[in-house]
Amino acid sequence: PITLSADQKKLISRERTKNGFRRIRGPAGSGKSVVLASKAKQLASEEKSVLVVSYNITLGNYLGDLVSRASLPHGNFRKKIDFVNYHTWARRVCTATGNSDRYKALEWKENLDFVLSHSLPSLVNTILEEDCPESLQYDAVLVDEGQDFKLEWWKTLTKVVRDTGEAILVADKTQDLYGSASAWTEDAMTSAG
Numbered sequence: 001p002i003t004l005s006a007d008q009k010k011l012i013s014r015e016r017t018k019n020g021f022r023r024i025r026g027p028a029g030s031g032k033s034v035v036l037a038s039k040a041k042q043l044a045s046e047e048k049s050v051l052v053v054s055y056n057i058t059l060g061n062y063l064g065d066l067v068s069r070a071s072l073p074h075g076n077f078r079k080k081i082d083f084v085n086y087h088t089w090a091r092r093v094c095t096a097t098g099n100s101d102r103y104k105a106l107e108w109k110e111n112l113d114f115v116l117s118h119s120l121p122s123l124v125n126t127i128l129e130e131d132c133p134e135s136l137q138y139d140a141v142l143v144d145e146g147q148d149f150k151l152e153w154w155k156t157l158t159k160v161v162r163d164t165g166e167a168i169l170v171a172d173k174t175q176d177l178y179g180s181a182s183a184w185t186e187d188a189m190t191s192a193g
Contacts (some may be wrong), residue, residue: 002034002066010012011035012042018061020166021158024144033108036144037066040166047167048139053157055087055148063144082138086153087116088159090124093160096136121152128159139165 004012008031011024026032040050040063048190052063062084067081084092094103102123107114128136141157146169154169163169 002038004034004038004118005031007089012038016164016166020161020164022166022168024168024170025088025172027172030062032172034066036051036142036168036170037063040081040140040142041067042152043140048080049137050081051089051138051141051157051160052081052083052144054083054139056083057088059144060084086149086157087120090109090120090156091126093124093136097131097133099123099127102127104169105145109167117150118152121156123152124156124160132159136160137162137165141165141167143167143169 014022014033024032025037036052040052043050044067052060054060054063064081064083091103092102103120107116107118137160139162141161142144143154144156145155149169158167
C-alpha cells in the first residue's frame with residue numbers, strides 16, 4: 001500500500017475549486033502521480049466516473065497499479081476509472097460520435113506531427129462543440145505528466161468534464177521530455193481555466 005504524506009492527503013481531500021480546474025506542480029519524485037492515482041480512487045469510491053489521461057501510452061498501466069495500491073477503501077474501482085493516452089482518447093471521441101471518416105481524412109502520412117499536435121485536437125474540439133454526448137462526459141478528468149501536453153489537448157479534455165465535475169493537471173516543467181512545457185506559461189494557464 002502507498003503511504004501518503006500530510007500534504008498529499010490535503011491535495012486529495014481538497015474540495016473542488018470554483019471553476020473545477022486545478023493544477024498540481026512538483027519536482028520529480030514528489031509524489032504527484034501518487035496524488036493523482038489516490039484522487040482517482042477517492043472519486044471512484046464516491047461513484048464518480050474518472051478519466052485519467054497521459055501522453056505516454058505505458059503510463060496508464062503504472063497509474064492503474066498506483067490506484068490499486070492507494071490506501072483508500074478497497075473495491076473494484078477500475079470500472080469507474082478510464083486510463084487512456086490522449087491520442088487514443090481523441091480517436092475514441094471521433095469514433096463514438098460517428099466521425100471516423102473525418103478522423104481518417106486527417107493528413108496522417110503527410111504531416112504526422114502536425115496532425116497529432118493540431119489537426120486532431122482541432123477536430124475533437126469541433127466535434128465536442130457540436131455535440132458532447134453523455135457517454136463521453138466524466139465527473140473528473142485527471143492528467144498526469146501535463147507538461148508533455150499541448151495546451152489545445154487540455155482544452156479539448158476540459159470539454160468532457162460535467163458541469164459539477166473537476167479537472168486536475170499534474171505537471172513538472174523540469175521534466176519536459178517533448179518540448180511542450182514552454183507553452184504552459186502563467187497566462188496560458190489562466191486562459192485554460
